[in-house]
Amino acid sequence: MGSAISSFDLACWRGAVPRMSVAHTHDDLEFNTAPVDLEYLIDGRQVVIPAGALAVFWAARPHQLVRDSGESALAWLTVPLAQARGWRLPGAFLARMFAGEIAVAGTAVGPLALADRVESWSDELAAAHPLRRAAVGEVQAFVLRAAHAVAPAAPAGRAGGGLRADVADMAAWIARHAAEDISVADVAAQVHLHPHHAMSVFRAALGVTVGEYLAQCRIARARELLLMTDAGIPDIAASAGFGSLSQFYARFREHTGEAPAAYRRRHGG
Structure with missing residues (x-):
């Protein structure tokens, strides 16, 4: 899954997941x-989602599963942001x-038991399925309940073995300083690596x-500002x-498939 994907649409899936080979974004x-614990790199931060918890985040932030789930099945649901904003979420x-938070409900049970619903939803959300409208209503109710149930944030910075420490440090530094004029040499200096070697291990x-x-x-920062402020596009x-x-226009269209102003209008900003 590459970074150019704009959305995975309203969809769900369940199964064992290998570590992601590419950090990517999508507007869901x-x-x-x-x-089992899920170890992610999200927006430059190492985050461990505890086993049995339900987590939600805005996937427009660069993210990557850095340790596979083994034989355990991960259940996921994606909801396009434009659709979610029409559901009157808090x-x-x-x-x-x-703001890039990863919100977590302590246990994915009862009304929040996503894994129990994925099998039926994955079929019924198909465009031509006679129960699609009912499934969309059930997903909407699930999302509303989850939005009211989640705690402030997932635990971050917990030790994990799925990602090299120097790569994690570089990603975190990039995320913190993305608004600045930084170079590969600046990034490499943070972990005391030669720039060419830093580029190699980061990409690998x-x-x-x-x-x-x-x-x-x-x-990701531009998307946030477009939705949360009235600032002009140049600012x-x-x-x-x-x-x-x-x-900016070229990169934004490359990542989202549309111009910044169109993105803002589509999301009601």
Whole structure:
């Protein structure tokens, strides 16, 4: 799954998942749960979603599963942001999503038992299925319940063996400094590596170059500003770290498939 995908649509799936070879983004709310700990790199942060918990985050933030689920099945649900915004979700919940939080309900049981619903929803959400409308209503109710149930954030920074420490440190530094004029040499210096070696180990671990990951972080910030502020497009481009307006437009369209103003209008901003 590459970073150019704009959305996975309203969809769900359940099964064993290998570590993701590429850090990627898509414009959905992503819900997932598994019977084992899930180790992610999300927006430059190492995050462990505890076994049995239900987690949700805005997948426009660069993210990657860095340790496979073994033989255990991960259940996930994606809801396009434009659709979710029409479901009158709590404003505080959406603000937390746009800010890059990973929200967690302690246990995915009862009304939040995503794994129990995936099998029927995965079939019924198909466009031509006679029960699609009913399934969409059930998903909407599930999402509303989850939005009211989740705690502030998933535990972060817990030790994990799925990602090299120097790569995790580089990704975290890039995410923190994405709005600045930074170079590969600046990133490499944070972990005391030669720039060429830093580029090599980063791409081998995350499937994208340092420059591509930096662009993902900047686009995520631009999306947040487009939805949460009334700032003009040139100001947003500058605040997100783009050196020119033309570069911003090109990168934004590459990642989302549309211009910034169209993105803002589609989401009611």
